[in-house]
Amino acid sequence: MKQAIVDAVIAALEQELALRLNANVQSNAGAAFSAAGAEKQRDTTGYEAAHLARGHAMHAIHLRHRIDELKAMEVEDFTGQEIDLGAIAEVEMDGAVDGYMLLNCGGGTEVEVDGKTITVITPESPxxxxxxGNIEAGFIELPSGLEGIILDVY
Incomplete structure (x- = not known):
């Protein structure tokens, strides 16, 4: 099941990558069109479109590296071990039980596998x-004051 979750996250990130690459192409086209048709000396539309295209390209490169890291990641079982990258933790907060997978990218991505919704979180998130570093049956408290119980780690 864990590999299916990682594969679903990779698929979601590859969709985002495709959107970024398309946005880059569109921004580059806008930059070329605006530069050719600039009517005034202070028309910065082409410059702004080029700057936007560069931002999309940089984000796409970063995302491609992260996707490659996920593809190379070995899926491990964290049962009885400290939570680290690749672990899935089921946490109860305010009476609701949610599943989270700790990865180095894709924070906020939600995937559904085998009827379970898993939300990707990163080590930088609260x-x-x-x-x-926690193990199952541990208590956690978020900076917001919300408390939870780690029910299971795998």
Whole structure:
């Protein structure tokens, strides 16, 4: 099941990558069109479109590296171990039980596998930083004051 979750996250990130690449193409086209048709000396539309295209390209490169890291990641079982990258933790907060997978990218991505919804969190997130190093049956408290119980880790 864990590999299916990682594969679903990769698929979601690859969709985002495709959107970024398309946005880059569109921004580059806008930059070329605006530069050719600039009517006034202070028309910065082409410059702004080029700047936007560069931002999309940089984000796409970063995302491609992260996707490659996920593809190379070995899926491990964290049962009885401290939570680290690749672990899935089921946490109860305010009476609701939610599943979270700790990864180095894709924070906020939700995937559904085998009828379970898993939300990707990163170590930099408030919940991710609180989960790191804990084991199941541990209590956590978020900076917001919300408390939770780690029910299961795998």
């Amino acid at each position: 919940l991710g930083s609180r989960l790191m």
